[in-house]
Amino acid sequence: MSLRELVRAQLCLLGEDPGRPGLRRTPERVEESLRWLTRGYEMDLEQVIGDGVFEAEHDEMVIVKDIELYSLCEHHLLPFFGKAHIAYIPDGRIVGFSKLPRIVEVFSRRLQVQERLTDQIARAIQEMVRPKGVGVVIEAAHLCMMMRGVEKQNSRTITSAVQGVFRTDQRTRDEFLKLVAAHWLSA
Numbered sequence: 001m002s003l004r005e006l007v008r009a010q011l012c013l014l015g016e017d018p019g020r021p022g023l024r025r026t027p028e029r030v031e032e033s034l035r036w037l038t039r040g041y042e043m044d045l046e047q048v049i050g051d052g053v054f055e056a057e058h059d060e061m062v063i064v065k066d067i068e069l070y071s072l073c074e075h076h077l078l079p080f081f082g083k084a085h086i087a088y089i090p091d092g093r094i095v096g097f098s099k100l101p102r103i104v105e106v107f108s109r110r111l112q113v114q115e116r117l118t119d120q121i122a123r124a125i126q127e128m129v130r131p132k133g134v135g136v137v138i139e140a141a142h143l144c145m146m147m148r149g150v151e152k153q154n155s156r157t158i159t160s161a162v163q164g165v166f167r168t169d170q171r172t173r174d175e176f177l178k179l180v181a182a183h184w185l186s187a
Contacts, residue, residue, distance in 0.1 A: 003031045037072055037079075040109030048106055049128050052096035059132075061172070062094065063087040063179055067101045073144045074111035082140030082156070084121065085180045088131040089165055089172070095129045103128075114140055114159050122161035133164025135176040 001009075007027035011018040018027065067084040084104045088095075107120040122136040139158045146153050165172045 003034065004028055007031065037070070038110055040106050043106045043109070045103070045106055045124055045128065048102045049095070049099050052099040053093050053129055054096070055092060056090060056094040057092070058090050058094055061087050061089050061175065061179075063176070064097055064100045065180065067104050069104050069108040069117075069138070069140070071108040071110070071112045071114075071117060071140075073142060074113060076144040076148070077111070078143040078147065080112075080114065080140045080142040080144070080157075082138060084118075085137045085139075086121065086125065087135040087166070087176045087179070088125055088129060089133050091130060091132045093129055093131070095125070100125070114138055114142075114157055118159040118161045122163050126163050131164065133166040133169075133172065134162070135166040135173070135180075136161045137177075137180050 004027035007030045008018045011023060011026065016023060018024070063085065064087075065083070065085045067086065068081075069084050070079060070081045072078065073080055086100050086104075103121055103124050107117050107124070118136050118138045121138075122134045125131070125134045125136075137158065137160045139156050141156055145151075145155055160177075162173060162176075166176060167173070
């Protein structure tokens with residue numbers, strides 16, 4: 001059965017007439033939308049990074065904040081969206097700034113839970129760049145909590161993943177979290 005046929009069947013099960021004018025093209029639109037929203041499955045991390053890793057002697061923390069992300073909750077297929085904040089400490093190699101949002105895109109454009117998404121981003125940066133450490137914080141709003149269930153409109157979920165010196169050196173971790181927290185205080 002095709003995705004379009006499944007959507008058509010869903011419409012029928014909801015008591016709708018998939019042949020009515022407003023729904024006639026809905027199965028096609030939903031298929032296109034879902035393929036776009038989950039295009040991360042088709043992305044290859046090595047191709048996304050490409051030649052974006054460079055030799056460099058910089059050894060201070062690099063942070064890219066407020067990286068917008070959109071994903072679908074794997075439990076309800078409802079969107080969640082927010083921002084990722086990424087930091088790493090180079091160890092002879094740096095990555096182009098635009099590659100960090102691209103890494104977020106690879107993993108956020110899949111069916112996800114926020115906890116795994118946070119970990120996948122941190123692990124990918126660690127593997128591809130091999131820095132001294134990586135820190136990732138994601139803050140997101142989940143429509144599965146806002147539109148159904150508990151219906152809490154202003155709730156945000158914050159997750160973090162740390163590797164290397166961000167895990168073993170409390171001062172490094174504190175500096176990262178302080179710099180990311182500055183975002184929340186000013187927002």
